Amino acid sequence: MSFTRMMEGNEAAAYGAMVSRAEVVPAYPITPQTELISHIATLIAEGKMRAEYIKVEGEHTAMAAACGASAAGARVFTASSSQGVAFMDEALWMPPGRRLPIVMCFVNRSIAPLGSLRPDHNDSLLQRDKGWIQLYCENSQEVLDTIIQAYKIAEDKNIYLPVAPCYDGYFVSATATVTTVPDQAEVDDFLPPYKHEMYNLMPEDYEGDSVSRRSIAESRYEVQKALDRAKTVIEEVDKDFGTKFGRSYDGFIEEYACDDAEAVLMTMGSMTGTAKDVIDEMQAQGKKIGLLKLRGFRPFPTEEIRELAKKYHAIGVVDRNSCLGSAGGGIVVQEVARALYPLDDRPKLMNFFVGLGGSDVTMRQIEYMAGKVLEAHESGKVKDEVDWVELRDLGPVM
Amino acid sequence: MDTNKLFDEYYEKSLMQGGTTCCPGCGGPLFWRMILDVLGPNTILYGGGPCAGCATRNIKLPKFGLHFSFVADAASGIVAALAAKGREDIIVVSGAGDGGTGDISFGKVSAAAERNENMIQICIDNEAYMNTGIQKSGLTPFGAWTTTTPLGKEANKKEIPMIVAQHKVPYVATSSVAYPRDLRAKVEKAKGIKGFRYIHNVMPCPTGWRFDPAKSIEVTKLMVDTWAWPLYEVENGVLKVNVKPKQRPVEDYLKSQNRFRHLTDKQIEWVQGNIDEKREMLLKNDGKKIII
Amino acid sequence: MASVVRAFRPVVDQEKCIGCGNCQTYCPEGTVMLRDGEVVFDYRFCKGCGVCANECPVDAIEMVREVGG
Numbered sequence: 001m002s003f004t005r006m007m008e009g010n011e012a013a014a015y016g017a018m019v020s021r022a023e024v025v026p027a028y029p030i031t032p033q034t035e036l037i038s039h040i041a042t043l044i045a046e047g048k049m050r051a052e053y054i055k056v057e058g059e060h061t062a063m064a065a066a067c068g069a070s071a072a073g074a075r076v077f078t079a080s081s082s083q084g085v086a087f088m089d090e091a092l093w094m095p096p097g098r099r100l101p102i103v104m105c106f107v108n109r110s111i112a113p114l115g116s117l118r119p120d121h122n123d124s125l126l127q128r129d130k131g132w133i134q135l136y137c138e139n140s141q142e143v144l145d146t147i148i149q150a151y152k153i154a155e156d157k158n159i160y161l162p163v164a165p166c167y168d169g170y171f172v173s174a175t176a177t178v179t180t181v182p183d184q185a186e187v188d189d190f191l192p193p194y195k196h197e198m199y200n201l202m203p204e205d206y207e208g209d210s211v212s213r214r215s216i217a218e219s220r221y222e223v224q225k226a227l228d229r230a231k232t233v234i235e236e237v238d239k240d241f242g243t244k245f246g247r248s249y250d251g252f253i254e255e256y257a258c259d260d261a262e263a264v265l266m267t268m269g270s271m272t273g274t275a276k277d278v279i280d281e282m283q284a285q286g287k288k289i290g291l292l293k294l295r296g297f298r299p300f301p302t303e304e305i306r307e308l309a310k311k312y313h314a315i316g317v318v319d320r321n322s323c324l325g326s327a328g329g330g331i332v333v334q335e336v337a338r339a340l341y342p343l344d345d346r347p348k349l350m351n352f353f354v355g356l357g358g359s360d361v362t363m364r365q366i367e368y369m370a371g372k373v374l375e376a377h378e379s380g381k382v383k384d385e386v387d388w389v390e391l392r393d394l395g396p397v398m
Numbered sequence: 399m400d401t402n403k404l405f406d407e408y409y410e411k412s413l414m415q416g417g418t419t420c421c422p423g424c425g426g427p428l429f430w431r432m433i434l435d436v437l438g439p440n441t442i443l444y445g446g447g448p449c450a451g452c453a454t455r456n457i458k459l460p461k462f463g464l465h466f467s468f469v470a471d472a473a474s475g476i477v478a479a480l481a482a483k484g485r486e487d488i489i490v491v492s493g494a495g496d497g498g499t500g501d502i503s504f505g506k507v508s509a510a511a512e513r514n515e516n517m518i519q520i521c522i523d524n525e526a527y528m529n530t531g532i533q534k535s536g537l538t539p540f541g542a543w544t545t546t547t548p549l550g551k552e553a554n555k556k557e558i559p560m561i562v563a564q565h566k567v568p569y570v571a572t573s574s575v576a577y578p579r580d581l582r583a584k585v586e587k588a589k590g591i592k593g594f595r596y597i598h599n600v601m602p603c604p605t606g607w608r609f610d611p612a613k614s615i616e617v618t619k620l621m622v623d624t625w626a627w628p629l630y631e632v633e634n635g636v637l638k639v640n641v642k643p644k645q646r647p648v649e650d651y652l653k654s655q656n657r658f659r660h661l662t663d664k665q666i667e668w669v670q671g672n673i674d675e676k677r678e679m680l681l682k683n684d685g686k687k688i689i690i
Numbered sequence: 691m692a693s694v695v696r697a698f699r700p701v702v703d704q705e706k707c708i709g710c711g712n713c714q715t716y717c718p719e720g721t722v723m724l725r726d727g728e729v730v731f732d733y734r735f736c737k738g739c740g741v742c743a744n745e746c747p748v749d750a751i752e753m754v755r756e757v758g759g
Contacts, residue, residue: 068475417735612740
């Protein structure tokens with residue numbers, strides 16, 4: 001039976017793992033992911049979820065155990081944040097390279113030398129080179145739904161790559177919003193049992209080891225090809241999910257209030273919710289500013305961005321991450337810039353750093369950023385390519 | 399007789415292909431060859447590592463491996479997956495070298511023991527990081543030459559079997575390829591126990607210990623017969639000393655390998671003293687509960 | 691299959707052999723077999739380590755230098 005109530009992101013994620021029938025959960029607690037795994041422990045203890053919960057002693061072990069379990073034929077779920085993600089970095093290379101369809105939630109938290117418990121996106125973005133699929137979620141419902149979708153994408157026979165639903169610590173993980181947990185039978189219908197066609201560790205089926213003579217270049221290329229194929233799969237799964245459950249998320253990019261817009265702000269993660277409100281208010285004042293919600297960061301939706309560039313004359317990318325010493329700006333804006341580069345007619349592009357270390361992204365800041373984008377569009381000039389918004393005194397909150 | 403066919407059938411039956419890329423005289427393939435028929439084909443093998451990889455690559459069992467910084471952890475995942483699928487009949491064997499077990503993955507071995515993971519954890523101990531060019535590990539014995547301890551290792555060998563036993567796991571044993579009957583009996587016993595079982599086997603390494611490969615078994619037997627590597631079990635906390643050879647002076651063992659050739663008489667005396675103490679403690683507690 | 695390069699190969703004097711099986715027990719590669727009272731070697735994979743010769747209690751196995759290319 002499906003049910004609806006107020007639910008925090010972490011609890012929604014636990015239900016997502018439950019209805020997806022995850023069989024093995026190797027996990028180590030870290031703020032702000034902790035409630036997710038304790039919810040799972042409770043669901044298992046209550047008999048609502050049947051899974052082997054390996055209470056590992058560290059994140060490096062959690063990911064290794066995830067690899068072993070996935071290779072041995074079990075559907076695996078795990079989650080981590082920040083320092084934990086950094087600690088398991090060595091192990092995070094394994095699932096994409098070994099084609100293990102693990103689903104791992106990144107409950108975003110800043111990785112800061114002086115410590116921070118609050119969210120920014122450096123922990124998940126740190127994994128952007130390895131071949132993980134990354135989808136950023138705005139609220140509890142999206143977290144739950146994305147986990148179900150994640151298994152469908154990961155276990156697709158043409159994909160076999162791990163998928164990371166990412167969501168902001170505290171702002172999503174610990175904020176309750178109305179969430180519907182779908183009916184188990186409906187999810188079973190949408191998500192068939194896990195069976196990996198590239199692995200079989202069962203002794204009775206052992207036929208000798210296939211000798212892998214692929215070079216590193218060849219195996220990387222194969223992962224790249226799988227990521228390319230994933231673009232279609234991600235869109236299709238989202239559409240099918242929408243058909244079955246009545247909720248979908250526009251695949252990679254959601255265009256919000258963009259009908260009249262000539263300039264757009266691009267956000268990722270929980271700040272999107274706040275941004276939508278600000279954009280609504282600004283549009284009510286007649287300003288032609290829209291919002292692009294970047295949901296899928298890996299594989300990067302290059303073609304889609306190029307299509308959008310034809311419609312909008314200025315794009316302001318909000319980077320909730322640090323890319324110190326970079327060519328210019330944060331991680332997301334650099335990807336967007338690369339995507340736009342071959343176009344003859346490029347929109348104005350600028351970058352905003354905000355919410356670093358998990359500081360609040362205020363409506364005033366969003367209003368400011370949107371204003372700057374409009375200014376760039378109207379004047380035809382970008383005043384600041386990179387803008388450290390948080391360090392400005394912007395006056396009172398809107 | 400057609401010897402090729404004879405051997406090919408033997409390799410198939412014994413679950414191990416002859417002709418590994420290990421050094422001539424290496425104890426690694428010998429160890430596996432001695433126990434594979436005891437384990438049987440209903441086994442999944444986990445493990446990796448430079449020396450271990452050379453030996454296990456030839457084993458005819460389903461395998462999974464990562465790096466030596468991943469000892470026992472992915473195996474825990476495999477155990478969980480098998481439990482989730484109702485296939486706890488399959489034996490999970492996790493093998494690791496001394497570098498993995500004693501150094502970089504020491505915490506993982508401890509954690510797997512603490513969780514009492516249902517696997518047989520084997521330490522394939524050749525007393526240094528060998529395949530990468532003979533660098534010291536925590537399990538390198540006192541005084542041994544390695545490239546990172548050219549004047550001889552200053553610290554002692556970590557006593558992993560006792561440390562693991564103190565985690566209150568059901569079975570811990572030390573073994574040697576020079577005593578194959580003892581080794582096989584231990585693997586047979588471990589096979590029938592549920593929970594975390596740990597077998598620590600010291601492998602002769604002609605390349606890193608610096609001796610003529612032909613003397614591999616001779617040197618390993620000396621190690622046991624001088625009580626430098628006593629063979630014992632700790633089953634449910636109770637110690638049993640399995641082999642009680644007439645003690646030979648440790649000098650015989652030390653002089654059989656060039657890695658100890660710079661040891662002074664005083665140092666050899668010191669080593670002898672330690673061994674005598676260890677032997678006394680083991681014999682005194684033989685048959686007693688030694689784990690708190 | 692790669693061919694093994696070795697400096698010495700084991701050769702058995704069948705007359706001396708007492709059939710104890712030490713050579714088979716201790717060969718690291720499994721390339722020595724005692725079959726119907728006869729010691730046979732798998733020269734495809736034998737590395738010439740010499741353990742079999744060393745463990746033979748009656749010195750029935752001799753390590754002979756490999757000659758030629």
